Amino acid sequence: MSLITLLEYASVLVFAITGALVASRAQLDLVGFAFIACLTALGGGTLRDLLLDRNPIFWIANPTHLAVGVTAAMVVFFTAHLLESRYRALLWLDSVALAVAVAAGTxxxxxxxxSAVVVVLMGMITGCMGGLMRDVVVGEVPLVLQQGELYVTAAFAGAATAVIIRSILGDDALALFAGACMTWILRAGSLYFGWHLPVYKSRPPRV
Amino acid sequence: MSLITLLEYASVLVFAITGALVASRAQLDLVGFAFIACLTALGGGTLRDLLLDRNPIFWIANPTHLAVGVTAAMVVFFTAHLLESRYRALLWLDSVALAVAVAAGTxxxxxxxxSAVVVVLMGMITGCMGGLMRDVVVGEVPLVLQQGELYVTAAFAGAATAVIIRSILGDDALALFAGACMTWILRAGSLYFGWHLPVYKSRPPRV
Amino acid sequence: MSLITLLEYASVLVFAITGALVASRAQLDLVGFAFIACLTALGGGTLRDLLLDRNPIFWIANPTHLAVGVTAAMVVFFTAHLLESRYRALLWLDSVALAVAVAAGTxxxxxxxxSAVVVVLMGMITGCMGGLMRDVVVGEVPLVLQQGELYVTAAFAGAATAVIIRSILGDDALALFAGACMTWILRAGSLYFGWHLPVYKSRPPRV
Known part of the structure; x- marks a missing residue:
């Protein structure tokens, strides 16, 4: 199994779990869990494949991805009540999924x-759009747009890191690993330490 | 006219009416009615065609579908006030549209x-995604995600029924008819009798 | 630079500004501004290119569009507080962007x-869908669906005008210019004078 395939499976698995957790918050049934899990897990990569005209779409070429998503949804359906705080679990799993998906998309x-610009964008789209679809469909405020948190920024930094390291060292695996780490560290730092960029304020203080 | 074409027209017609009913609840003008009607009627099939790289998209190949959607929107614009309960009408028409669209997509x-897996998924996508787009754009809670109702489940069961019957009897028309019936019966039973699968509860009762 | 390329850049620029203004209302950071700006600026054209199977997508073929979007987002991030009413600015810029994007898509x-039908639709999709994505993602009521305003109608009229004038005079540039003017005049008239089509009322007055 190639590195990219492995990353894709990992990202599908973790994003599917986050989708199922969101479904548990909306109190859906088992099929609803599978639906939101697959939308979240496959949405970003599907958009990437459509934009790049990659044919067939990755989960049509290999439906194992669907099986992974559905299985994850089932496991969460029967075990989510064991979690103390589903929302904390959701945030942290989402950060891991983001990091892995950015690397996979890149x-x-x-x-x-x-080209380098498109590579960075595809990393960002694969990482961010599945979670965005999950949140829009369920009617929650997208995590992507939470105020004062690094999210798209973390995806951007990770994808850019991967591109830069690859152009210097020429090693794909190392570059993708570094990109995933960069994304996760920034996102986790944002969740744990509150790292953020300055947000827009309608009347910024004079400098 | 082939069976699939007939199913597609029927699904476009009924989904367009549901879209127009939603537009009437949002008090849009005639063009807004046509816009939501076409989004609803063509959204699921368009996504299916994009995912399967079917070229051209069905309503670009044959714009009659658009004419059907626009005409339905106009009729609803001038007659919706005759309905006693637009929401009940919406729910029941949506159940018919779902059944027909699942069969068409399948x-x-x-x-x-x-492959069988992709066939079932395309049935579900064609059936569910148009209505989902309709509800997300208008800002309503998607019917797809209503708690304690069969919706995605009905689409899944119908598409799976069609695939199974086709593999046993080898008759496409019969298989699609059975799939549409299965979808509609489950959805209607959910609306009328309250059939549903167990939903996720944060603390399920011990068995 | 061809006329269409010029129209595309203009529409990307103005839509990006509207996206950044929406981001400022949601108090995002700089990367969030760039994200919403690019989604708004590129969303409609991307959908058009996917539907028409145009390959590669316009901003993958020429990433300068992205640079325009990101630059616009940055400028707005640092200057939006200078505006007296960001919402008024947003509405009026959106009307210009709509007019230019309809012409570009057409x-x-x-x-x-x-075919003529598809041309009109692509004008409407290019004009309306980017702004729709912007509003749906941020969780605002889509401008497209504001009650009692011309929006989709203006896009439709502009695209149809372009097609009709082209079929009479055979001049592309003139046709697109007329289409953009028609769209903007209707939209601006709606904003300024309150022009609108009759909206659906549950009990219309007897005639």
Whole structure:
């Protein structure tokens, strides 16, 4: 199994769990869990494949991804009540899924010989759009847009790190690993320490 | 006219009416009615065609679908006030549209020689995503995600029924008909008798 | 630079500004500004290119569009507080962006030799869907669906005007210019004078 395939499975698994956790907050049934889990897990990569005209879409080429998503949804359906705080679990799993998905999306775009700008964007889209679809469909405020948190920024920094390290060292695996780490560290730092960029205020203090 | 074409027109017509009913609840003008009607009627099939890289998209190949959607929107604009309860009408028409669209999507995927898993998914996507787009755009809670109702489940059961019957009897028309019936019966039973699967509860009772 | 390219840049620029203004209302950080700005600026054209199977997508073929969007977001981030009413600015800029994007989308579809119906629709999709995505993602009521305002109607009228004038005079540039003017005049008239079509009322007065 190639590195990119492995990353894709990992990202599908963890994002599916976050989708199922959101479904548990909306009190859906088992099929609803599977639906939101697959939308979250496959949404970002599907958009990436559509934009890059990659044919067939990754989960049509290999429906194992669907099986992973559905299985994750089932496990969460029967075990989510064991979690003390489903929302904390959701935030932290989402941070891991983001990091892995950014690396997977970056890797796919690199393997298709896209330009650096497009590679970075595909990393961001693969990482952010699945979670965005999950939140929009369920009617929650997208995590992507939480005020004063690093999210898109973390995805951007991770994808850019991967591109830069690859252009210096020429090693794909190392570059993707570094990109995932960078994304996760920034996102986790934002969750744990409250790291953030300055947000827009309608009347910023004079400098 | 082939069976699939007939199913597609029927699904476009009924979904367009539901879209127009939602537009009437949002008090839009005639063009807004046509916009939501076409989004609802064509959204699911468009996503299916994009995912399967079917070219051109069905309503670009044959814009009659658009004419059907726009006409339905106009009729609803001038007659919706005759309905006693627009919301009840919306729910029941939506159940018919779901059943027909699941059959149409399943039929299209079969005609493209997709695997059984992908066929079932395309049936579900064609059936559910148009209504989901309608509800998300208008800002209502998606019918797809109503608690304690069969919706995605009905679509799944119908598409799976069609695939199973086709593999046993080898008759496409019969398989699609059975799939539509299965979807509608489950959805209607959910609306009328309150059929549902167990939903997730944060602390399920001990068994 | 061709006329269509110029229209595309103009529409990306103005829509990006509206996206950044919406981001400022949601108090996002700089990367969030760039994200919403690019989603708004590129969303409608991306959907058009996906539907028409245009390959590659316009901003993948030429990432300068992204640079325009990101630059606009940055400028707005640092200057939006200078505006007296960001919401008024947003409405009026959005009207300009709509007019330019309708013309751009119409022009692209014409250059791909689509039928008149599809050309009009692509003008409407390019004009309306980016702003719709912006509003849905941020959780605001879509401008597209504001009651008692011309929006989709203005896009429709502009695209239809372009198609009609082109079929009479055979001049693309003139047709697109007329289409943009028609869209903007209707939209601006709606904003300034309150022009609107009759909206649906549950009990319309007897005639």
């Amino acid at each position: 890797g796919v775009a690199i393997s298709l010989d896209q | 039929g299209v995927a079969i005609s493209l020689d997709q | 022009g692209v579809a014409i250059s791909l030799d689509q």
